[in-house]
Amino acid sequence: MPRVTQRSIKFKMYFQRKGSKEALFREISFRLNGEPVRVRVRSDQRLIDLLRDTLGLRGTKEGCGRGDCGSCTVILNGLAVTSCLVLAATVEGAEILTVESLFRNGRLDPLQEAFLEKGAVQCGYCTPGLLMSAKALLLENPHPSLEEIKIAVSGNLCRCTGYKKIFEAIQLAAER
Amino acid sequence: MKIVGKSIRRVDGLAKVTGQARYPQDFYLEGMLYAKALRSRYSHALIKKINVSRARELEGVRAVLTAQDVPGRNLFGHMIADQPVLCQDKVRFRGDAVAVVAAESEEIAQEALSFIQVDYDPLPVVSDPRQALKPDAPRVHEKGNILTHYKIRKGDVEKAFQEAHLVIESNYRTPCVEHAYLQPESGIAYVEDTGDLVIIVATQCVYIDRHQIARSLGLPEEKVKVVLAETGGAFGGREDISVQILIGLLALKTGRPVKMTYSREESILSTAKRHPAYMRYKSGVDREGRLLAWEAEIIADTGAYASSGAAVVQNMAMYASGPYKVDNVKIDAYAVYTNNTFAGAMRAFGCPQVTFASEMQMNKLAAALGMDEYEFRRRNAMVGKSEFATGYLADVDNCQIVCLDEVVRLSNWKEKRYRQNKEAGKDRFYGIGIAAGFKNVGYGSGYVDSSSAEVELMPGKVRLKISAVDQGQGVETILCQIAAEELAISMENVEYTNPDTSVTPNAGSSSASRQTFNSGNAVRLACLDLKKNLQQLLDSRKWKRPPGYPGHTSYNWSNILQEFLSMEGETEGMASVIGRATYVPPPTTPLDPETGEGIPAYSFGFGAQVAEVVVDKRTGQVDLKKVYAAHDVGRAINPLQVEGQIEGGVVMGQGYALMEEIILKEGETLTPDLATFDIPTSLDVCDIESAILEVPDRHGPYGARGVGEMTTISTAPAIAAAVHDAVGVWIDELPVTAEKVVRALKEKEFQGKDVREETLPEKTLQEKDFQDQALREDKGIAHAPRRTTSHENWVIFKGDLNV
Ligand code: FES
Numbered sequence: 001m002p003r004v005t006q007r008s009i010k011f012k013m014y015f016q017r018k019g020s021k022e023a024l025f026r027e028i029s030f031r032l033n034g035e036p037v038r039v040r041v042r043s044d045q046r047l048i049d050l051l052r053d054t055l056g057l058r059g060t061k062e063g064c065g066r067g068d069c070g071s072c073t074v075i076l077n078g079l080a081v082t083s084c085l086v087l088a089a090t091v092e093g094a095e096i097l098t099v100e101s102l103f104r105n106g107r108l109d110p111l112q113e114a115f116l117e118k119g120a121v122q123c124g125y126c127t128p129g130l131l132m133s134a135k136a137l138l139l140e141n142p143h144p145s146l147e148e149i150k151i152a153v154s155g156n157l158c159r160c161t162g163y164k165k166i167f168e169a170i171q172l173a174a175e176r
Numbered sequence: 177m178k179i180v181g182k183s184i185r186r187v188d189g190l191a192k193v194t195g196q197a198r199y200p201q202d203f204y205l206e207g208m209l210y211a212k213a214l215r216s217r218y219s220h221a222l223i224k225k226i227n228v229s230r231a232r233e234l235e236g237v238r239a240v241l242t243a244q245d246v247p248g249r250n251l252f253g254h255m256i257a258d259q260p261v262l263c264q265d266k267v268r269f270r271g272d273a274v275a276v277v278a279a280e281s282e283e284i285a286q287e288a289l290s291f292i293q294v295d296y297d298p299l300p301v302v303s304d305p306r307q308a309l310k311p312d313a314p315r316v317h318e319k320g321n322i323l324t325h326y327k328i329r330k331g332d333v334e335k336a337f338q339e340a341h342l343v344i345e346s347n348y349r350t351p352c353v354e355h356a357y358l359q360p361e362s363g364i365a366y367v368e369d370t371g372d373l374v375i376i377v378a379t380q381c382v383y384i385d386r387h388q389i390a391r392s393l394g395l396p397e398e399k400v401k402v403v404l405a406e407t408g409g410a411f412g413g414r415e416d417i418s419v420q421i422l423i424g425l426l427a428l429k430t431g432r433p434v435k436m437t438y439s440r441e442e443s444i445l446s447t448a449k450r451h452p453a454y455m456r457y458k459s460g461v462d463r464e465g466r467l468l469a470w471e472a473e474i475i476a477d478t479g480a481y482a483s484s485g486a487a488v489v490q491n492m493a494m495y496a497s498g499p500y501k502v503d504n505v506k507i508d509a510y511a512v513y514t515n516n517t518f519a520g521a522m523r524a525f526g527c528p529q530v531t532f533a534s535e536m537q538m539n540k541l542a543a544a545l546g547m548d549e550y551e552f553r554r555r556n557a558m559v560g561k562s563e564f565a566t567g568y569l570a571d572v573d574n575c576q577i578v579c580l581d582e583v584v585r586l587s588n589w590k591e592k593r594y595r596q597n598k599e600a601g602k603d604r605f606y607g608i609g610i611a612a613g614f615k616n617v618g619y620g621s622g623y624v625d626s627s628s629a630e631v632e633l634m635p636g637k638v639r640l641k642i643s644a645v646d647q648g649q650g651v652e653t654i655l656c657q658i659a660a661e662e663l664a665i666s667m668e669n670v671e672y673t674n675p676d677t678s679v680t681p682n683a684g685s686s687s688a689s690r691q692t693f694n695s696g697n698a699v700r701l702a703c704l705d706l707k708k709n710l711q712q713l714l715d716s717r718k719w720k721r722p723p724g725y726p727g728h729t730s731y732n733w734s735n736i737l738q739e740f741l742s743m744e745g746e747t748e749g750m751a752s753v754i755g756r757a758t759y760v761p762p763p764t765t766p767l768d769p770e771t772g773e774g775i776p777a778y779s780f781g782f783g784a785q786v787a788e789v790v791v792d793k794r795t796g797q798v799d800l801k802k803v804y805a806a807h808d809v810g811r812a813i814n815p816l817q818v819e820g821q822i823e824g825g826v827v828m829g830q831g832y833a834l835m836e837e838i839i840l841k842e843g844e845t846l847t848p849d850l851a852t853f854d855i856p857t858s859l860d861v862c863d864i865e866s867a868i869l870e871v872p873d874r875h876g877p878y879g880a881r882g883v884g885e886m887t888t889i890s891t892a893p894a895i896a897a898a899v900h901d902a903v904g905v906w907i908d909e910l911p912v913t914a915e916k917v918v919r920a921l922k923e924k925e926f927q928g929k930d931v932r933e934e935t936l937p938e939k940t941l942q943e944k945d946f947q948d949q950a951l952r953e954d955k956g957i958a959h960a961p962r963r964t965t966s967h968e969n970w971v972i973f974k975g976d977l978n979v
């Protein structure tokens with residue numbers, strides 16, 4: 001399977017968001033962080049809004065709403081995607097992982113641990129998206145090179161850290 | 177020291193990596209409404225009429241408000257209040273809010289905006305600050321377009337230039353850039369049962385916000401509570417009010433919680449920018465390479481409103497001549513209103529602009545003298561007791577020199593600079609450049625700069641109360657480290673209370689690299705006070721020593737403290753013991769309006785950076801290969817976080833040097849998103865090697881100075897110098913884009929010179945490009961080639977030159 005980066009999966013779907021009264025609804029089922037979910041979605045709802053507004057998973061962040069920043073990255077069927085550009089109605093049957101999936105039973109994912117240890121977190125707004133891009137990378141390629149890491153997170157902007165510590169953290173997590 | 181000086185993990189890190197940290201966007205309150213603002217359609221226009229009745233009738237709309245609905249002063253501003261909350265009769269830039277809507281959903285609010293009718297009467301637009309200075313230019317404000325004009329006059333520059341061995345004069349231009357913190361502005365407001373208004377927001381200072389909110393809403397300050405949400409970066413951009421007053425207004429009108437979140441476009445369009453600056457610099461040296469005279473004229477575009485523009489431009493004047501000894505200085509710095517997006521505070525507050533120009537001058541002077549750039553700086557650097565351009569005499573130790581020495585050692589400058597073969601592939605050339613830079617810690621310039629802290633010892637923990645905002649820089653961790661160190665307890669025992677104007681005392685804003693310094697001192701003092709109070713408790717015999725403690729002497733404050741900590745939860749009948757303190761730093765003064773005399777600051781942070789690039793001569797592409805950064809931080813309280821500040825600052829400097837520019841045309845932003853306003857990504861950044869130096873400050877906690885801003889100052893001039901080293905052209909206008917490099921190379925070629933052999937700046941007159949209006953002739957897109965007026969330098973040689 002080819003590795004897919006944020007930038008290469010810009011779903012250029014610019015849709016009009018209309019008043020709720022005109023919207024159509026649809027019921028969908030998918031797996032979210034390992035659990036089955038069945039939920040009614042509006043036809044024009046974005047995946048990020050489904051996660052944050054409807055399902056209350058607010059770890060996924062919005063920084064631009066148009067695929068430029070990567071703060072909203074989640075893993076959709078194994079691939080890191082920007083959830084602001086995915087229509088909720090299209091995830092029927094999919095397997096979705098959000099940042100909330102990394103912290104299970106009080107245990108941090110090695111990536112989270114490494115981000116803390118290496119100082120890869122400052123304001124933290126980019127962090128959930130970066131963690132998910134990195135997670136998608138490691139799921140597919142457990143021992144990435146620095147170049148591969150850079151490419152994998154190239155769709156995730158961070159204005160605070162200068163990225164160096166992020167690369168180091170991902171490398172460290174991969175080593176473990 | 178057990179805790180200070182250690183790379184402790186961030187105290188807010190766990191919440192951030194698990195997605196539990198709550199930024200304003202993450203607050204969802206029962207029954208909340210969503211707000212949207214209608215922004216101006218023109219860059220400059222009179223408002224004839226606003227009709228909101230159709231918008232009000234829309235189903236789901238709960239309020240549509242205009243200027244008449246603002247109960248208090250319909251003006252706000254970080255330092256000078258001249259920006260309307262909602263415009264009444266005139267709009268001055270595209271980001272001006274004309275009306276604001278609250279509705280049951282974001283979509284309805286958005287739709288309602290299209291039902292608001294505003295009749296405008298367009299006025300002529302002024303979008304170039306040099307034009308705005310002319311007497312017949314359209315007036316942005318009644319009082320005229322000059323917000324401030326700062327002067328510094330020291331010695332006699334005219335005479336010194338005549339005596340100089342060599343004079344270099346150049347024009348520089350730096351772009352308008354955006355902070356681009358990842359979290360767009362957002363906030364939520366509601367009215368409590370007591371009638372108090374609560375505003376939850378990401379900001380840099382809850383108290384400054386509260387003051388402005390209360391003023392505009394016509395409320396006493398105690399009726400307004402500003403609570404900090406997690407703040408997703410700020411870099412100066414959150415010093416100004418964004419959503420705060422609008423949501424407060426709507427919450428009061430509707431009685432329901434109101435949330436407002438800017439889209440990225442709205443954030444770029446309507447919030448403060450870094451001042452674009454046009455700078456003419458003239459510097460003279462003697463035969464030995466000592467600076468004799470320094471003249472600068474700086475015109476900074478402050479946009480439509482004052483914000484902190486006056487202070488930013490004052491800083492530009494103060495630091496225009498760099499960290500160097502010069503006896504003759506003449507600086508004129510203007511902050512000029514235009515119809516562009518307003519400019520305000522941004523990381524390093526005016527210093528990146530003037531440092532770019534002054535360090536370019538230094539590199540050109542060194543080249544013209546045939547001196548090593550590092551040696552030349554070292555020869556002129558302020559050392560020990562030095563007189564600033566403002567006449568202020570201060571001991572700056574050898575901070576600048578240790579930074580220069582260290583960065584030269586680290587980068588192996590001496591060898592790389594004189595490498596003979598600079599070819600790095602076909603048409604590709606290697607170059608290396610150096611730059612220094614310094615900046616004030618703390619507001620300085622006479623502004624009130626105190627910080628107050630409270631430490632409360634209670635069963636099980638020590639609670640630290642202080643309104644210092646952590647915008648990502650890590651001040652929360654730093655202050656907890658300091659408290660733990662002072663009280664000799666572990667970090668786990670310290671709990672940081674979220675800043676809230678009703679709970680935590682005022683610490684001033686998280687800006688000017690001042691929080692570690694000022695709030696660090698405040699926390700230290702509060703801890704001392706707590707210890708004193710504990711000792712008193714013991715002496716007054718109100719505190720009963722537990723049985724089994726024989727001697728009097730061995731039992732002291734720390735035993736009481738430990739007993740408190742070993743208690744569990746709310747122990748009955750246990751009051752807490754509190755230590756309080758306010759730290760007031762040494763005094764500073766504003767600049768004298770005629771001579772510029774004054775005390776600019778009480779502490780300074782220094783740095784020096786070396787950049788290595790490879791430039792493709794054919795395409796003009798500049799590849800930044802590596803940056804070495806040496807920064808004197810006085811004392812690194814948390815070295816890992818200092819490194820984070822250095823790396824983040826360097827990359828922001830890289831963006832400033834090579835990529836970023838907010839392009840405005842007649843006041844309209846042509847780069848309104850993160851696809852057209854490029855900031856560095858993981859693929860753009862280079863390796864960064866940092867050195868943390870520690871020359872203790874006299875007043876800072878444990879000797880610490882500030883670091884947040886200094887790291888972003890010298891990157892751009894170091895890169896520009898490296899480009900010159902690689903291909904022999906000076907690019908005097910940021911960002912150094914491929915187009916500019918190619919153009920400069922073409923022009924050089926046209927003059928029939930081999931650029932590789934060229935060591936001296938060329939001799940051309942410059943006056944015209946300073947008056948040159950034509951900024952952007954192209955119709956708009958970010959990367960279209962632009963006409964540049966860079967690399968026109970004027971060198972006056974006197975006598976012979978021993979190159
Ligand atoms: S919010 Fe989805 S990419 Fe920015």
Ligand code: FES
Nearest residue numbers: 123126158159160
């Ligand atoms: S930590 Fe602030 S944007 Fe990455």
